Amino acid sequence: MRAKPAAAPGEVRIIGGQWKRTRLPVAKLEGLRPTPDRVRETLFNWLGQDLGGWRCLDAFAGTGALGFEAASRGAASVQLVESEPALVAQLHAWQQRLQAGAVRVQRGDGVSALRQSAPASLDAVFLDPPFGSALFEPALRAAVAALAPQGFIYLEAPERWSDETLADLGLAVHRHLRAGAVHAHLLRKI
Template identity: 70%
Template sequence: MRPRSATPGPAARKAVAAKPAPSRGAGEVRIVGGLWKRTRLPVADRPGLRPTPDRVRETLFNWLGQDLSGWQCLDAFAGTGALGFEAASRGAAQVLMNEADAGLVAQLKAIAARLQAGNVRIQRGDGVAALKQCAAGSMHLLLLDPPFGGALFEPALAAAARAVAQDGFIYLEAPEQWSADALAAQGLRLHRHLKAGAVHAHLLVRA
């Protein structure tokens, strides 16, 4: 005869109830255009991770043009990779995706392998440091979407202003619009701007 299981007491029941449920992620986004149009990208459950909205990405690449053949690009705070994969999907010669979170780096590498994205390189590291490592004037497109709660905007923009080519572009996503004076202090000017919800999307060029 099998012994009857003891009924868990209140403390045990409370411990079971308090055990966190396994993370199931925060959904997905899709590549808007190019070779991998409609490809789904998973969004990991990470504090502060904000994939650039589809509407904003679509507008950005309408501004830039759909053919990025020959472009050298850096996605300095890659996160889900939505911005970097959009650039690669449109034929950029090379897209370097930099991300500090090891789990997100592994996810980005898995996506790149699945897409057979030979024009994508992924590294783990600090976004500002990655920008500073670029040769002066070497990048056609720099994608800056740092954490909104941090203090990375000014150093990232200063490093990007040095790295961007004379005819290149810097995309900056921020919680507020940057003033003309603040941009001029970095040697930049606003080319296009879009507000979508709490996001201000800036397309910047050299002054």
């Protein structure tokens, strides 16, 4: 079995779908942590290879790797929300390069974007707030309200969230994995 090539430092690679193997350059900014290829591959194996018709929001888009991966796999709409101007410009450039008509880039606050989403309007919410920030719980609360009944929330965090804490938010762990310093949670409504 041949090993899959990892993205080089300073780039992310789209793993599957119409833009499979496309490499996109990443701005080098302090604190920017693109979701590792292995974690994204596992996440999209959990979600399924075809996200046809899904409505997604990547609340702390950063490189946009999660949102572009969803769009590559057929999501009908993907909203990428990012507050850092350099990253917003990079996301716009990638959107144009890929001719990603389903992707909409928005400069702003991810929690506010989730709060402005219609109730039960999203099939997948991707949450990867800056580690060390106080954004995790507000983002999860806002995501629960916006999530469709059969939808998923992906949470990337520096620690595993307890079942009790998640239950208090109306969520349960569907899948979990640890990769180095990253805990990847796939969550569903209770």
